[in-house]
Amino acid sequence: MTNDDDDIGGSGYSLADLSDYLDRGRQPAIPAIDSNPECQAMLASLDRVAGLSRELVARDAAEAPPVDESWVGALLSSIGRELRAGRDIPFAASDPGTRLTITEGAVRELVRAAGDSVEGVLVGTCSIEGDVTEPGAEVTVALTISIVLSAPVTQLAQAVRDRVRTELLKHTELQVGAIDVTVADVHLWLAEEDR
Amino acid sequence: MGALEAASDGLLAARAADGDSVAFGVLVRRLAPALRAYAARLTGSSADADDAVQEALIAAWGALPGLDDPGKVRSWLFSIVSRKATDRIRARRPTVELDAERDEDTAAGPEQRAVASSRLDALAAVLDGLPDGQRQCWVLKEMGGFSYEEIAEQLGMSVTTVRGKLARARVSVVREMEAWR
Numbered sequence: 001m002t003n004d005d006d007d008i009g010g011s012g013y014s015l016a017d018l019s020d021y022l023d024r025g026r027q028p029a030i031p032a033i034d035s036n037p038e039c040q041a042m043l044a045s046l047d048r049v050a051g052l053s054r055e056l057v058a059r060d061a062a063e064a065p066p067v068d069e070s071w072v073g074a075l076l077s078s079i080g081r082e083l084r085a086g087r088d089i090p091f092a093a094s095d096p097g098t099r100l101t102i103t104e105g106a107v108r109e110l111v112r113a114a115g116d117s118v119e120g121v122l123v124g125t126c127s128i129e130g131d132v133t134e135p136g137a138e139v140t141v142a143l144t145i146s147i148v149l150s151a152p153v154t155q156l157a158q159a160v161r162d163r164v165r166t167e168l169l170k171h172t173e174l175q176v177g178a179i180d181v182t183v184a185d186v187h188l189w190l191a192e193e194d195r
Numbered sequence: 196m197g198a199l200e201a202a203s204d205g206l207l208a209a210r211a212a213d214g215d216s217v218a219f220g221v222l223v224r225r226l227a228p229a230l231r232a233y234a235a236r237l238t239g240s241s242a243d244a245d246d247a248v249q250e251a252l253i254a255a256w257g258a259l260p261g262l263d264d265p266g267k268v269r270s271w272l273f274s275i276v277s278r279k280a281t282d283r284i285r286a287r288r289p290t291v292e293l294d295a296e297r298d299e300d301t302a303a304g305p306e307q308r309a310v311a312s313s314r315l316d317a318l319a320a321v322l323d324g325l326p327d328g329q330r331q332c333w334v335l336k337e338m339g340g341f342s343y344e345e346i347a348e349q350l351g352m353s354v355t356t357v358r359g360k361l362a363r364a365r366v367s368v369v370r371e372m373e374a375w376r
Contacts, residue, residue, distance in 0.1 A: 016362035023342075045369045049318070052372070053337040056315050056322075060232030067227045075249060076220050079256040084214030105214045112215060122202050124209040125265075146206050187201045
């Protein structure tokens with residue numbers, strides 16, 4: 001490194017010092033740097049090349065070929081061995097020698113599919129609260145949804161509640177109490193060509 | 196599926212945390228190109244970048260239920276990829292002495308960069324020409340947004356070494372990008 005980099009514009013500060021200063025958001029202010037034109041020019045350059053670096057990653061990503069589907073498939077099948085099954089939810093067995101259960105993970109799947117089936121709704125998180133392992137115990141279902149602003153929010157939320165209740169009644173023996181729906185997000189329809 | 200493409204990163208992460216692997220797949224397709232581009236700049240190898248991203252995504256699936264704010268999934272994934280990529284860099288360390296020597300000279304001359312057709316191509320060439328250690332510090336700092344302490348820990352260097360490498364990288368980058376103002 002040359003002396004130029006150790007003492008920029010006679011300010012007594014090195015390039016490394018200026019870098020630190022920039023990283024700290026130029027706080028607390030150092031007058032010897034702030035009033036020195038060469039330091040100011042160097043800070044502007046550092047800022048500019050940092051911004052360019054982030055642009056470079058964005059460009060590399062945009063120009064990359066689409067992700068290989070077989071790679072995604074391999075990845076998903078390797079995580080598939082680690083699915084989140086959650087608790088076992090029993091069905092009342094007609095034959096005392098058998099035990100039939102459905103996993104909490106499968107019930108969540110059911111809730112998501114029911115919510116997603118409402119036009120303009122996507123389900124986010126979904127939880128089943130209460131003792132699901134105890135047949136007949138009342139449980140509460142809580143879900144967050146993202147909506148397209150196509151219909152009144154209350155109408156969409158009610159439609160989600162109705163579908164979820166119907167599906168749970170059809171496929172489980174859970175005593176479903178409240179179904180709490182929270183609108184957590186808004187999304188846009190995809191453009192036609194993206195579908 | 197289909198409709199999930201319109202969902203935010205945060206919604207997809209929340210569903211993935213609940214066990215929805217389809218939502219995770221949508222998130223992976225969306226973010227993998229940026230994660231790979233970042234890892235490739237960091238490791239300087241597209242094969243290492245691919246492996247680091249794949250490992251990071253598998254680890255992320257397992258760790259997603261513990262992610263407090265699914266809305267921050269993007270930066271969270273970048274930090275996991277950083278760690279997996281720097282693990283690989285450390286594993287192939289025998290080149291570290293060579294690297295220390297190379298730190299002293301600036302790599303390819305500026306005339307070679309004059310042919311770059313855009314500022315971004317010029318920057319890519321400057322970064323490719325930096326010694327590995329300097330480039331890694333630069334990428335972690337400027338593209339990954341990590342602090343000196345975090346970079347030091349990830350690369351297994353002292354904070355002083357990181358600060359020095361970063362300062363030298365900055366001198367080279369600022370100088371050679373002067374023409375592209």
